[in-house]
Amino acid sequence: MQLRVESANGEERSRRGARFEMPDGSVYVITKAARDTRGERTEMEFTLPPRNVSPPPHVHPRQFDEFEVLEGTLELMQDGRWRSYGEGEAVSVPPGTLHTFRNRSDAPVRAKGVHRPAVRFEEYLEHIHRLMSARGITSGKDPRVAIYLSMLTLEYDDTVLSSRLRERVLLRALAAVGRLLRMDTRVDRASAVA
DSSP, rough: OOOOOOOTTTTTEETTOOEEEEEHHHHHHHHEEEEGGGTSEEEEEEEOTOOOOOOOSOOOOOOEEEEEEEEEEEEETTTTEEEETTTTEEEOTTTTEEEEOOOOSOEEEEEEEEESSSSTTHHHHHHHHHHHHTTTOOTOOOHHHHHHHHHHHTTTTTBBBBSSHHHHHHHHHHHHHHHHTTOOOOOOGGOOOO
């Protein structure tokens, strides 16, 4: 069950226990919500399926992105260099550092993630989850995934940015294709299924 609460302005916000399933089979569960830390941080546990779809290389403008591997091997790219982290290992990615992560193994990877400060990271994850669910997208290989993620990245520029020119160009091009196709990132709150 998705646990929810309304903020002071009436918008729904995630609570501890909120679960966001992505089309590639990745699952993010909020273990400490921004509302519980006065926005200081968001904590989550996430599971990446074997050979998951990696997020495009990105930066967080002012957030630290911290990972601790609980099970399996997480591959993390920072500033163009890939490194593998095993169970019990942790790494912190400073604000403005280009990074992404993946699971290239044949077994799931389970990790803890912390975003400090929280900014709108929970909202970003929830928006991806609700949008993909509402549009019936069930596979990371669906071409609409890249288009919608590009559009959302532009909407959440205080949370996630593309920093390399080639990603910015591709992101803007895919978002433009989405607009030409009349693809819309708006979804109603009734689409927020657990």
